[in-house]
Amino acid sequence: MYASDEPVRVDQQCLTALVDELGADEAGDVLFRAMEELAVRLSVADSLYTEGQADGLKRAVGSLCRIAGQIGLHEVCRVGADVTGCLDAGDPVAVAATFARLQRVCDRSLTAIWDMQTRGT
Template sequence: MQTDEAIRLDQGRLCELYDRLGPSGAEDVVCRAMEELAARLSQIDRDYGAGRWIELRKGARALAAIADQMGMATLARVGRDVTACVDLGDRVALAAVLARLFRSGEGSLTAVWDMQGLSV
């Protein structure tokens, strides 16, 4: 079973952000988005553990929207998959997709962080 997650980032989205806001403004937006994504991942984990399905769905949907805006295609797609599993009431699939969400979340945050170290 493969546990490495192939991460897809749309570098063009980040470049557009830097072009539009300048380096300082873009770094601020990216840092805030990364903090928000990390917080949402943590909240989703807590909601799952507590069986709070409505809150989990809302959190996954918001995470997907933020990830999409930041060009984190994989994370956005998996976030949408989480909402689909909740909607279908498929708890087995939800557990598997959540594991993937956490892997892709970690990988996406690391990839963006690494990209910021390089001059975008």
């Protein structure tokens, strides 16, 4: 399986709980804001990675993961933890590989949620 074929999973129970707690309209607003924030934080993380700022990257990835977890993007959280582990190990090659994977998983996860919203599921 190529990396781009890696499945993206959205925790439907997490989204259902959000709708049950907030109602459909408010949950949709929260989800949209979370998606925007994820995109912004991924961009910030990319800049920090490019600048070689490991501590800032670690904070940005942690923040990104907390938001992703709240909207059921657990794979983003797992890959983010991998990035953090590679940063802690001081392995620049592994950081490059896992950060690239985090970017792919984030992009595909955001697309999956966007597609769900436009289909109304």
